[in-house]
Amino acid sequence: MPQNTPKAIRGTQDIFGPEAEAFAFVVETFERVRRLYRFRRAEMPVFEKTEVFSRAIGETTDVVSKEMYSFEDRGGDSLTLRPEFTAGIARAFLTNGWQQHAPLKLATHGPLFRYERPQKGRYRQFHQIDAEIIGAAEPQADVELLAMADQLLKELGIEGVTLHLNTLGDADSRENWRAALIEYFGGVKGDLSEDSQDRLEKNPLRILDSKDRRDQQFVADAPKIDDFLTDEALGFFDSVTSGLDAAGVNWKRAESLVRGLDYYRHTAFEFIPDEGSAAADTLGAQSTVLGGGRYDGLMESLGGPATPAVGWAAGIERLAMLVEDRGEPLADVIVVVEDDARMSDAISALGKLRGSGMSADLFAAGSTRKRFDKAVKSGARSIVAFDVRDGEPTHRIKADESDTPRLEALLR
RNA sequence: GCGAUCGUAGCUCAGUUGGUUAGAGCGCCGGUUUGUGGUACCGGAGGUCGGGGGUUCGAGACCCCUCGAUCGCCCCA
Numbered sequence: 001m002p003q004n005t006p007k008a009i010r011g012t013q014d015i016f017g018p019e020a021e022a023f024a025f026v027v028e029t030f031e032r033v034r035r036l037y038r039f040r041r042a043e044m045p046v047f048e049k050t051e052v053f054s055r056a057i058g059e060t061t062d063v064v065s066k067e068m069y070s071f072e073d074r075g076g077d078s079l080t081l082r083p084e085f086t087a088g089i090a091r092a093f094l095t096n097g098w099q100q101h102a103p104l105k106l107a108t109h110g111p112l113f114r115y116e117r118p119q120k121g122r123y124r125q126f127h128q129i130d131a132e133i134i135g136a137a138e139p140q141a142d143v144e145l146l147a148m149a150d151q152l153l154k155e156l157g158i159e160g161v162t163l164h165l166n167t168l169g170d171a172d173s174r175e176n177w178r179a180a181l182i183e184y185f186g187g188v189k190g191d192l193s194e195d196s197q198d199r200l201e202k203n204p205l206r207i208l209d210s211k212d213r214r215d216q217q218f219v220a221d222a223p224k225i226d227d228f229l230t231d232e233a234l235g236f237f238d239s240v241t242s243g244l245d246a247a248g249v250n251w252k253r254a255e256s257l258v259r260g261l262d263y264y265r266h267t268a269f270e271f272i273p274d275e276g277s278a279a280a281d282t283l284g285a286q287s288t289v290l291g292g293g294r295y296d297g298l299m300e301s302l303g304g305p306a307t308p309a310v311g312w313a314a315g316i317e318r319l320a321m322l323v324e325d326r327g328e329p330l331a332d333v334i335v336v337v338e339d340d341a342r343m344s345d346a347i348s349a350l351g352k353l354r355g356s357g358m359s360a361d362l363f364a365a366g367s368t369r370k371r372f373d374k375a376v377k378s379g380a381r382s383i384v385a386f387d388v389r390d391g392e393p394t395h396r397i398k399a400d401e402s403d404t405p406r407l408e409a410l411l412r
Numbered sequence: 413g414c415g416a417u418c419g420u421a422g423c424u425c426a427g428u429u430g431g432u433u434a435g436a437g438c439g440c441c442g443g444u445u446u447g448u449g450g451u452a453c454c455g456g457a458g459g460u461c462g463g464g465g466g467u468u469c470g471a472g473a474c475c476c477c478u479c480g481a482u483c484g485c486c487c488c489a
Contacts, residue, residue: 007480057489066413067487084489117413119483195486203487211485261489285484313489367442369449376450385448396448 011116011124013317021328022320023127027109029155030129037148039107039131044088046111050078055301056087058261069113069124081113085130086295086311087302093134094304102135102307105144109316121286121318129319132311139236142267142294142310143243149290149312150249153271158322160277161289164254165241165269169225169233171297174265178204180223188218205258224255236266263297267310282321289322290314329359333382333407334375337364342386342393349384352410382407 008014015023034041054064069081082088085108098104109129116122131148133141146163153161168174181204189197193212200207208219229237244251251269259268270291273279280287292312299307333353337346346362353360361380363371375383382399384407397407 010480053489063487063489067489086489114488116487117485118481119485122488198486206487259489260487286488288488291488366440369443369447372449374450379450398448 009124011118013123013125018325018327019320021326022323023316025323025326026156026316026319027129030107030109030152033148033152033155034107034131036151037105037144039105039148042089042092042106042108043110044082044085044092044108046113047079047081048088048091050080052091052302053080053083053087056090056263056298057084058301067115069115083112083114085112085128085313086132086298089130089132089134089311090298090302090304090309093307094299094302099135099305099307103141104134105132106134107131119286120284121315121321123317127316128313129316130311130313132309134309134311135307136310137296137308139239139267140243142240143247143249145292145310145312146244146251146269147247147249149271149314150247153290156319156323158279158289158319160274160279161271161322162274163244163249163251163269164257164272165244165251165267166254166257167225167229167233167237167240167266168259168264168268168293169229170236170265173225173229173233177223177225177228180228181205181207184223185218192218203260206260208256208258219256226255233266240267259293261295263295263301264293265296266294268293269312271314279322283318286318289318331361331378331380332358333360333384334378334380335360335362335364336371336375336383336385337362338368338371338385338387340364340368341388342395345393345395346386349386349411353384356410384411 050068050070053068057064063083068083070078071080073079089106089108092098093104107130109127111125111127113125116124118124131145133145150163169177182200185192185196185200185204185207189200191214192200192207193210193214196207196210196212196215199210207215208222210216210219226234241251254270257268257270270288272287273283273289279289283289290312291314292310294308294310296306296308298309299305335346335350335353337343343364346364350360350362361378363375363378365371366374372383372385375385376398382397382403385396385398387394387396395411397404397411399407
């Protein structure tokens, strides 16, 4: 390997071949399904003022201080490569007057950037598909969004993945629950893992999904959000679950599923591989395939009017890992030049084939003797070979009987 | 930021307790089978064994450092 060649940045990847096909399949399927649900396509810049993300996400977290790609541009503004879609979409919604379209169903996909240690299914530049419904306070919006996610996963052929669903309640429910958790875990602080003792200060909800056994023993008896839900919050959650049942979406209550950021309200969800499933095995520790929730508090943190919204995102790389290997498509036709004197005829034929909608490639390099062999070996559906025999131009078509007349006609 | 495992041809890997000019398969290039064909055979190109230092008469193998990859922890918007 050339030692003088610059290496790719850590955590970035070059996707090629069957993996690139799987990646494209995920995106194409998403585009198709989002049309079925009438989500409108949007494109946002990959970078924004740092403020967009720091205000949306909350200044204090590690996330902002350590895990964003931020830099100063020549004008001295702090800019950041987008680490998520939601904040940028919210900014676009507010700055472009998209309120007029509310409730607005939006879909997008593209690269995101997070300064993290790469591991299985986690990269510094990664890609997500994303769907949001902005300006809809009704639980039906949550149902709609989840039904789309469910159908998408089915159409991708991904099995053994279940929707885990929870509610964080409204702002009051959430705050009371949080206080109860702090009190409860504070009481057993000395027996918690070191990490969770820190979490008690920074992010107490996260103790609930700690991987440490020392913490897990206390989780079962921890205060439940259900005991803190207001009637309104409870009613909202009931509407979501009954809507999912009506839509035929299979789900499972996950009381420990939480969101750290304050702007999340009500519904929180993740599609997670079932324990012991092939999907769980494939994804390793990064198990969540698709996740999201309701973020009714976000628009205000960006200086906008209170605007209810709900959305989800899913990592394309992770989905691609779960999609069946599709290989790369074989050529409809390979055109072989067995005598270089026929090059022009071959190029002309190639144009006609492609113009008629057939995928075609030209084999005209290397040993003339081996070109046909290579064409056969490529697995192409048909082969058209141009040669010169006894001073006369000839061609030969190797194809199914059904294809041969069409090719003959086209080459005439 | 922390930890574990791993870096030998384009790819997948061998390389015995440290011992001559570092190997195989696949792929690539060329040539035979005077050719209608995914075959077989022959030949060829391609490696400062990730990099640096050390131990030794001698290091791809052992030690240290460094870089990178993979997986996990933290974090997860």
